Amino acid sequence: MDEKQNSEGNIEVSDAVLVTYVEKAIGEVEGLSPSKKRKPVRITRKENACIIEIGVDVYYGVEIPETVRTLQRLVKERITMLAGLQVEEVNVIVSGLNIEELIKK
Numbered sequence: 001m002d003e004k005q006n007s008e009g010n011i012e013v014s015d016a017v018l019v020t021y022v023e024k025a026i027g028e029v030e031g032l033s034p035s036k037k038r039k040p041v042r043i044t045r046k047e048n049a050c051i052i053e054i055g056v057d058v059y060y061g062v063e064i065p066e067t068v069r070t071l072q073r074l075v076k077e078r079i080t081m082l083a084g085l086q087v088e089e090v091n092v093i094v095s096g097l098n099i100e101e102l103i104k105k
Contacts, residue, residue, distance in 0.1 A: 013083045015043045021082060022054060025074045031062035032071060035095045049086040052079070057096035068092045 019041045026032055026040070034040035035055030042053040052075060058064055072090040079087050 029071045031059045032056045037095045051089045053091045057098045059098045
């Protein structure tokens with residue numbers, strides 16, 4: 001847990017809260033879904049910062065580099081703004097290809 005002290009006391013932000021922010025961000029980026037093959041989100045704490053590892057599946061036809069960079073920016077902004085935690089890295093592992101739309105055709 002991230003803990004910050006101010007004049008009124010301590011503020012702690014749990015990993016579960018950070019994971020929820022990341023999962024919401026995954027859902028907001030078109031063409032991505034949480035990985036079905038691995039744990040979708042891992043948080044590693046370092047002092048007052050963190051490293052976030054995200055496993056995602058991409059939909060067929062999605063431009064992976066551009067889409068993943070969008071997710072990285074969104075996650076970093078959210079965690080920094082909403083949790084007040086510095087994000088050193090957002091590492092994204094594309095672990096699957098979602099071809100459901102191709103199968104439906």
